Amino acid sequence: MSFIRRRRKGFPDVPLASMSDIAFLLLIFFIVAATIDVDTGISLSLPEYKPNEAPTQIEKKRVLEVRLSTENLTLNGKNATLAELYNAVTTAVRSTTDKPDDEKPITLLLYQGNVVYNRYIAALDQIKHGYKTVQDEVSRKKFGRAFRSLSEDDRETINSIVPVYISVGEIKNND
Amino acid sequence: MINFAGKVRKKDSKSGIPLASMPDIIFILLLFFMVSTVLKEIDVKVTYDLPETVTSEKFDNRRLTAWLYIGKDGKIQVNDMVVGLSAVKERFEIIRSRMNNVVVQMRVDKNVPMSLVESVQLELRKAKCLRVNYISSHKEKDEK
Numbered sequence: 030m031s032f033i034r035r036r037r038k039g040f041p042d043v044p045l046a047s048m049s050d051i052a053f054l055l056l057i058f059f060i061v062a063a064t065i066d067v068d069t070g071i072s073l074s075l076p077e078y079k080p081n082e083a084p085t086q087i088e089k090k091r092v093l094e095v096r097l098s099t100e101n102l103t104l105n106g107k108n109a110t111l112a113e114l115y116n117a118v119t120t121a122v123r124s125t126t127d128k129p130d131d132e133k134p135i136t137l138l139l140y141q142g143n144v145v146y147n148r149y150i151a152a153l154d155q156i157k158h159g160y161k162t163v164q165d166e167v168s169r170k171k172f173g174r175a176f177r178s179l180s181e182d183d184r185e186t187i188n189s190i191v192p193v194y195i196s197v198g199e200i201k202n203n204d
Numbered sequence: 205m206i207n208f209a210g211k212v213r214k215k216d217s218k219s220g221i222p223l224a225s226m227p228d229i230i231f232i233l234l235l236f237f238m239v240s241t242v243l244k245e246i247d248v249k250v251t252y253d254l255p256e257t258v259t260s261e262k263f264d265n266r267r268l269t270a271w272l273y274i275g276k277d278g279k280i281q282v283n284d285m286v287v288g289l290s291a292v293k294e295r296f297e298i299i300r301s302r303m304n305n306v307v308v309q310m311r312v313d314k315n316v317p318m319s320l321v322e323s324v325q326l327e328l329r330k331a332k333c334l335r336v337n338y339i340s341s342h343k344e345k346d347e348k
Contacts, residue, residue, distance in 0.1 A: 040219040052228040056235060068309060069260035070339040078329035142319030146312050147255045149321075150338060154257040161259050199322045 071150070071157055073197070087135060093121055096200065097140040097152055111155050118159030126167060126190055135194040142199055153197070160193045167191055249286050250275025252313035256343040263309065263337050270299045270333070274312040278320055292324055296331035307335045 095114060096103045103109065104117055121134040136156050140149050161176070168176040168187050176187060250273045263269075272292075273281040280287055282295040300306055308328060312321060328336065 043222060052225060052232050056232045068263045068337070068339050069257075069342050070263065070309075070337050071257060071259065072261055072263070072335070072337045075325055075329050075334045075336060077334065078326070078332070140318050142317060142322065144318045145314065146316045146318060146321055147314035149318050150255040150257060150340060153338075154259055154340075157257075157259045199318065 071153055073153075073195070076196075091132065091135050093117060093134055093136045095136065095138045095152060095156070097138070097144050097148060099141065099144055099148075102152065111151060114152065115155040115159050118156050119162050122160055122163040122191060123166070126163070130189075130192065133192055133194065135196060138195065138197045139200050140197070153195070156195055157193070160191065160195075164188075164191045164193075246271055246284055248273060248281070250277075250279045250281050252276060252311055253315075254311060254339060254341045255314045257340040258343055260340060260342045261337075263307070263339075268303055268305055268307055270296070270303070270306050270308050272308050272310050272324070272328075274310070274316050274320065274324065276313045276315065278316060280324065289320075289323060289327065292327040293331045296328060296333045300331060300333055305335070306333055307337060308333050309337050309339055311339045 094103075094105050101108055102111070102114065104114055109117070118134075118136060125133050138149075138152060138156065140152075164187050165176045167190055168174060168179060168183075171187070171190075172179060172183055176184070179187065252273060252275050271281075271283055273279075275281070280289060280292060282292060283299070285295070287295055296306075296308075325336070328334070
């Protein structure tokens, strides 16, 4: 056993200089991690109110007519599911991307008054989803990026290639 | 305590919690709460369950916004007030006189019949508030 003197040091100091760095990192972490409550949903522009307005005539082949009742959903007169609605919208929009503006499809969503809001939103959601899918495809082809990462100007370009024409309305009794 | 050399060890007074960074920590807490607090929240007097959607745009434009709620029992609330259907137009005319390009955030209960939503929308159109957003909760994936 050798008698070497062992110096015992006190408790090692915590370096204080880096404390503020750690604090800043925490701050940044919380800012990134905190989700500030942002509303999400579907936007829609209502038509202007003009009493006794004569209905606008649109070419039949442009129109994708969706009718909602409490029991079923019809697409151009045929029964369909929500998935089929999505597919039909996507196909119709995709096939007209290089057509002039007055040949682009218009989706007409008609509902009966007793249909619940949830059902209406579900159908509207699928229609919007269809348009969004094609907008995204065109955006990737043209700019190589997803639609939502585009600049304002580029979005405008996509919106003129794939305009979202959705019209909604209630089915009145005499329809 | 006596060590090998026989010296009495001094108690180290430096091992306390460092206080120098305390202001930093307090500052961070302050900033955190400032960021996460929403300043003006409307007192909601109706109950509702939102529908779920796959597509959801984000709306963070809080300045040009008016809120419209339709509750489970068909009660209508415009901003802070519960109103009847006949007063909706008047309320929105007042709102529009202050904000010309107002966006109406609609929070409507899932099970409200569309005839009610339609008549509220008709009032909105009469008041020339044409931009509406249907607020929904986001559904991650399509269940099909």
